[in-house]
Every structure is written in C-alpha cells, then in structure tokens.
Amino acid sequence: MKTVSIVLLGLACLGAGPTQASYALADKNGCTSCHDLDERKLGPPFRQVNRRYAMEPEALVYLKGKVRSGSREVWGRAPMPPYGEDRVSEADLEAILRWVLRLHLAPE
Ligand code: HEC
Structure with a gap:
C-alpha cells in the first residue's frame, strides 16, 4: 500500500488528477494494450466495465x-489471459479495479 501511495502522490505532484494516476497504473501494468477508457480494443473499455459492475456489491472481489484466472465469453469472443502476481501486484490490481469501479464518479 505504501508504494502505491507514494506512486500516486508522485503523479499528483506532476499535475495528474486521480483518474490519470490510475490510468497510468493500468498502463504501467500492460492493461491498456487491450483496454482503453472509452474505445473498444481487444477488451471492453473500462467505462463499460464500470457501467456493468459499479453497482454490484461483490464487484471488486469478482473482477x-x-x-487472476482469466475471463471468457462475458464481452465477446476474445478471452483475457490470466494475470498472476508476477504480471500485476495485488496492490496495483486492487487500485486499478477500484478506479474502474469509481469511473462514473469522475468527470468525463
Ligand atoms: C491481451 C489483452 C488483455 C490484457 C493485457 C488485459 N485484458 Fe482485461 N480483458 C480482455 C478481454 C478480451 C476481456 C473480455 C473477456 C470476456 O469476454 O470474458 C477482458 C475483460 C476484463 C474485465 C471484465 C471481466 C468481466 O468478468 O466482465 C476486467 C475488469 C479486465 N479485463 C481488467 C483488466 C486489467 C486490470 C488488466 C491489467 C492487469 C487487463 N484486463 C489486461 C483482454 C485483456
């Protein structure tokens, strides 16, 4: 958690808002090669993921x-390969998903 806070604080100091800070975290972990904020790439745009799950109480645990174990047949034909802790740390993954689940609260 400490590392995440330091990274977020660092980005905040560079003038990035909270939305950009977590987009940067998704980018750092390679998620943005398949997920954009608004455009469909191989994976669903994060705003659509938000629309689908933001109101689900168990969304964070589910996602x-x-x-971690990969996903298929929820959004289309392309599957998402599993991402273990060697690819994305627990702290980073949780921060990215919390950001996705709060996107509807962020300005467009
Ligand atoms: C190689 C491309 C690729 C990468 C890299 C990738 N994803 Fe995905 N992701 C997908 C695809 C394709 C789907 C849709 C799978 C489906 O239909 O079930 C998906 C689905 C998802 C979903 C929705 C799952 C559901 O059950 O609705 C979330 C959340 C998600 N990805 C987060 C991430 C995060 C966070 C990262 C970075 C750690 C990441 N993805 C990296 C391709 C990718």
Whole structure:
C-alpha cells in the first residue's frame, strides 16, 4: 500500500488528477494494450466495465478473480489471459479495479 501511495502522490505532484494516476497504473501494468477508457480494443473499455459492475456489491472481489484466472465469453469472443502476481501486484490490481469501479464518479 505504501508504494502505491507514494506512486500516486508522485503523479499528483506532476499535475495528474486521480483518474490519470490510475490510468497510468493500468498502463504501467500492460492493461491498456487491450483496454482503453472509452474505445473498444481487444477488451471492453473500462467505462463499460464500470457501467456493468459499479453497482454490484461483490464487484471488486469478482473482477479480481477474473483478472487472476482469466475471463471468457462475458464481452465477446476474445478471452483475457490470466494475470498472476508476477504480471500485476495485488496492490496495483486492487487500485486499478477500484478506479474502474469509481469511473462514473469522475468527470468525463
Ligand atoms: C491481451 C489483452 C488483455 C490484457 C493485457 C488485459 N485484458 Fe482485461 N480483458 C480482455 C478481454 C478480451 C476481456 C473480455 C473477456 C470476456 O469476454 O470474458 C477482458 C475483460 C476484463 C474485465 C471484465 C471481466 C468481466 O468478468 O466482465 C476486467 C475488469 C479486465 N479485463 C481488467 C483488466 C486489467 C486490470 C488488466 C491489467 C492487469 C487487463 N484486463 C489486461 C483482454 C485483456
């Protein structure tokens, strides 16, 4: 958690808002090669993921499990490969998913 806070603080100092800070975290972890904020790439745009799950109480736990073990047949034909802790740390994954689940609260 400490590392995440320091990274976020660092980005905040560079003038990035909270939305950009977590986009940067998704980018750092390679998620943005398949997920954009608004455009469909191989994976669904993060705003659509937000629309689907933001109101689900178990969304964070569910989506963490999906990224860890991979996902298929929810959004289309392309599957998402599993991302273990060697690819994305627990702290980073949780921060990215919390950001995705709060996107509807962020300005466009
Ligand atoms: C190689 C491309 C690729 C990468 C890299 C990738 N994803 Fe995905 N992701 C997908 C695809 C394709 C789907 C849709 C899978 C499906 O239909 O079930 C998906 C689905 C998802 C979903 C929705 C799952 C559901 O059950 O609705 C989340 C959340 C997600 N990805 C987060 C992430 C995060 C966070 C990262 C970075 C750690 C990441 N993805 C990296 C391709 C990718």
